[in-house]
Amino acid sequence: MSRLDSAIRRLQAQRLCLNAAVAYVEELPGPFLELGLGNGRTYDHLREITPNRDIYVFERRPAAHPDCTPAVEFLIQGNFKETLEKASSRIGQPAALAHCDIGSGNLVVDKALAAQIGPAISALLAEDAIVLSDQLFNCSDWIAIQLPVGVAAGRYYMYRKSNIGKH
Ligand SMILES: C[S@@+](CC[C@H](N)C(=O)[O-])C[C@H]1O[C@@H](n2cnc3c(N)ncnc32)[C@H](O)[C@@H]1O
Structure with a gap:
């Protein structure tokens, strides 16, 4: 597969997973978290398909186009390893x-x-x-869920947080 084909498939998988994840949590209140602003493409897609959700974006070096950069109150700048631990009170729910x-x-x-x-x-x-990611996670309270049709295994990862069975 050419690198172009591979990039296109990755972006298509990302969009399919984002759309499916948003549908899964339609009835679940709470803000969204976007880790990795990058060029702001997926942040922009999320806010377009869920205009009524607050989206908190974590990024160490925000460099997206201003049109795709969140307002300062929703941008949590710094290394994930530090910002995630302190974000709870700022996000509020x-x-x-x-x-x-x-x-x-x-x-x-x-x-x-x-x-x-x-x-x-x-x-x-x-x-x-719901957690969706380009990375495999092994969290004890996350259960892997089925990927949308059209997304090959290992191309993206989706999980549901569940404390059932956790002690
Ligand atoms: C693949 S890019 C994100 C692409 C973005 N979702 C988009 O659609 O344009 C990954 C981003 O994660 C950020 N990042 C990676 N490791 C990080 C860390 N430890 N702390 C904070 N940001 C990190 C990078 O700076 C980069 O902007």
Whole structure:
């Protein structure tokens, strides 16, 4: 597969997963979390399809076009490893959805980051919240859920937070 084909498939998978995740949490109150502003593409898509949700965006180096940059009260700037731990009081209520688009292309670094920040993300989520990510997570209170039709296994990851069975 060419790199162009691969990039197109990744973006299509991302959009399918975002749309499905938003539908899953339609009845679940709470803000959304976007980890990794990047160029602001997925943030812009999320706010377009859910105009009534507050979306808190975590990013260490915001550099998106101003049109795709959240207002200052919704931009949590810094390293995830520090900002997630302190974000609860600022966000004010458990989140219904977290989209973690955090990959750098360095598989070792990305895997370590996901392992490190999973529990801090989970602490910000409501029961039944949905997590979707470009990274595999192994959080004890997240259950992997089926990907939308058209998304190949391993291309994106989706989880539902569930404390059932956790002690
Ligand atoms: C793949 S890009 C996000 C792309 C974005 N979702 C879009 O659609 O344009 C990943 C982003 O995560 C940010 N990032 C990666 N690791 C981070 C960390 N430890 N703390 C804060 N931001 C981080 C990077 O700066 C980068 O902007």
